[in-house]
Amino acid sequence: MKYFLLPLIIIFALASSANAGYREAFEKEFLYKSWGGEELEVNACIECHSSNIMKPEFQDIPNQWKMSWHYQNSVMCHDCHGGDYKDATMSMSHQRGFVGTPKPADTPQFCGKCHIGILRNYLESGHGKSLQSTGKGPNCVTCHGSHNIQKASIEIINEGRCTKCHSYERAQIMKQALFATENKMKEIESQLANLKAKGMYVGAENRELFSTQAEFHALFHTIDADLVKQRTDEFMRRLNAIDAKIKESLDEIHFRKNFSTFLMLLFIGLGVVVGLLSKTYKD
Ligand code: HEC
Ligand code: HEC
Ligand code: HEC
Ligand code: HEC
Ligand code: HEC
Incomplete structure (x- = not known):
């Protein structure tokens, strides 16, 4: 019995260590490669900003973003704020393109680098002009929010939002x-x-x-x-x-x-005829 058990134990030990080696190699080789999908890649912005070192008023931002239409379309933190999501120590460095939080007057350009046609119309509007001249016009965030942005519709136009600066009539x-x-x-x-x-x-x-x-x-x-x-x-x-x-x-x-109903009726008809014929033939 002893002689039988020992080789079995050795085989098990070898198999499980080979398995661990294989998994490590697999992870190194595949899990962090881009074809594995964006989700599998480490994203320093999201990790650090969801962690406990973040101040409480910022901690919910990644969750809000995960409910947004931007998240569904893979628009990431760094796509808006710049910076390097691959390197936690340098991610918020200006050398890596970090632009931080935009001031209200800079928000249209911040969003408009992707929404070009909208930026053009907005800048020519009463809203855009008064934001530039007096700072009183609404910017993109006033109407759409910043992190939990949803698909747009005319429901955005409502009394609560549009009466902060003028009558609802307009x-x-x-x-x-x-x-x-x-x-x-x-x-x-x-x-x-x-x-x-x-x-x-x-x-x-x-x-x-x-x-x-x-x-x-x-x-x-x-x-x-x-x-x-x-x-x-x-x-x-x-x-x-x-x-x-x-x-x-x-x-x-x-x-x-209609055509398939016609075909079905045709076949039923043919079936009846064939049935009758075979009956008369037998008779
Ligand atoms: C669609 C563009 C966009 C994306 C994507 C985005 N942000 Fe922001 N973020 C903004 C804007 C605009 C502001 C300024 C907020 C305002 O004016 O209310 C902001 C503000 C912030 C602030 C400062 C909040 C404050 O109260 O001062 C933090 C922190 C932040 N974002 C982190 C993140 C993180 C982390 C992610 C990814 C999980 C992210 N953002 C994704 C547009 C974006
Ligand atoms: C290692 C942790 C860490 C990483 C990684 C990190 N952040 Fe931050 N971030 C912070 C902390 C802490 C603050 C709050 C600073 C403060 O106390 O105001 C902050 C603040 C911010 C702000 C608001 C303040 C500002 O300067 O505008 C934005 C926007 C922001 N981070 C975006 C990002 C983005 C985008 C990335 C990835 C490219 C990122 N962060 C990566 C820790 C991190
Ligand atoms: C005064 C409020 C307001 C401001 C300011 C505003 N928007 Fe909008 N936005 C709306 C409304 C309302 C709609 C939906 C219009 C409709 O349904 O016809 C919309 C629609 C959109 C859409 C959807 C377009 C599509 O393809 O369906 C995008 C993107 C957008 N806005 C981005 C922006 C950006 C970027 C800015 C800043 C430059 C901005 N908005 C400023 C109210 C606003
Ligand atoms: C890095 C590029 C990028 C930036 C910066 C960006 N967006 Fe978007 N946005 C997108 C993409 C991609 C979509 C999804 C495609 C679409 O629906 O048009 C989208 C969709 C939207 C929609 C929904 C459009 C719809 O179909 O109803 C709104 C509203 C919107 N963005 C507003 C904003 C606002 C406000 C900002 C700034 C705070 C901003 N975006 C910054 C790329 C961007
Ligand atoms: C942050 C302040 C603010 C908010 C919020 C705001 N507006 Fe305005 N609105 C202005 C200013 C400033 C003007 C231009 C100056 C003027 O004519 O009084 C203006 C003008 C207008 C005009 C007249 C444009 C013209 O050429 O005659 C319309 C229409 C309008 N806004 C619609 C809206 C709608 C719809 C909303 C809500 C989705 C809204 N506004 C929210 C500040 C605001």
Whole structure:
């Protein structure tokens, strides 16, 4: 029995040490390589900022960011604030591109390095001009927040937010001007989702809707209700064209349904005929 157990123990010991070596090699080789995905890489900003050494009023920032639309689109801390997320000791050094927290007047440029079209409209608007001249206009963060930023909609225009500096009347005129086009876009979005669920390919229509939406949402930042009204016809024309394509796809689905019912009835009919024939043949 003894002679039997000893080699078994040796085999086990060898196997588990080989296993440990293999795991170490695997981690070195693969887990920290970029193809393993951004999540597997060490991110010094997130680690240190979530840790207990962070002052309490900053500690929740990584959690807020994880609930944002930016997080879903892989916009990381350093994409906004600069710095080096790979090197904890130097990550907040200006030499590594760290720009820190923007002042309110610098926020439009801070966000606008990615949202270029919106920045352009904003800078030409009453809001942008008064931020630059008197510091009194709202900046991007006033309306969108900073870390928990969500997909935008006209719901952002509400009494709580828009009456801090002037009457709600002005804001409401703007909301009314946006309303019809915004509703049409929502309607088309749900119809496209519906078609996709039915197995239709709607890639081209989705892309057209996305670019129309982006252009229209950027238009808000001019805060020029007359301009919005003036361009509403053009946006409606583009949306109606997508609508027409949706109708075509729906017709096609109906045709397919009717045709398969027709085929089914045809086969049942044939079955009955064959059945009758074989009966008369037997008789
Ligand atoms: C979409 C851009 C964006 C991203 C991504 C982002 N931040 Fe910020 N952050 C800002 C802005 C803008 C401010 C200024 C806040 C303000 O004006 O209210 C700020 C402020 C801060 C502050 C200072 C807060 C204060 O009260 O003074 C800290 C700390 C911070 N961010 C850390 C982080 C960390 C850590 C991450 C990643 C988990 C991150 N940020 C991701 C835009 C961003
Ligand atoms: C080793 C810890 C550590 C790392 C790594 C780290 N931070 Fe910080 N960060 C801090 C501390 C501590 C503070 C608070 C300083 C204070 O007391 O005001 C801070 C403050 C900040 C602020 C607000 C103050 C300012 O200067 O604007 C921002 C923004 C910020 N960090 C972003 C980042 C980003 C982006 C990264 C990664 C590129 C990062 N941090 C990496 C510890 C860290
Ligand atoms: C590093 C580039 C980058 C920076 C800087 C940046 N964003 Fe974004 N933002 C993106 C990307 C990418 C998306 C996701 C794609 C999209 O929805 O357009 C996005 C989406 C958004 C959306 C939702 C868009 C929608 O579809 O409804 C808002 C609102 C937004 N960002 C506001 C801001 C604000 C405010 C700031 C500054 C505090 C900022 N962004 C800074 C890249 C950036
Ligand atoms: C931080 C202050 C502030 C906030 C918050 C604010 N505004 Fe304004 N708004 C201004 C200033 C300043 C002006 C331009 C100066 C003026 O005409 O009084 C302005 C002007 C306007 C105008 C008139 C533009 C024109 O050309 O006649 C509209 C429309 C408007 N704002 C809509 C909104 C909406 C919608 C919101 C909420 C989403 C909002 N504002 C929130 C400060 C603000
Ligand atoms: C006065 C409030 C206000 C300010 C200031 C503001 N926004 Fe917006 N933003 C909105 C509203 C409202 C919408 C949605 C418009 C709509 O639904 O037609 C929006 C939409 C967006 C979108 C979505 C675009 C898309 O593709 O769907 C982005 C991105 C964005 N804003 C970024 C910014 C940036 C960057 C700044 C600063 C330069 C900024 N916003 C300043 C209120 C504001």
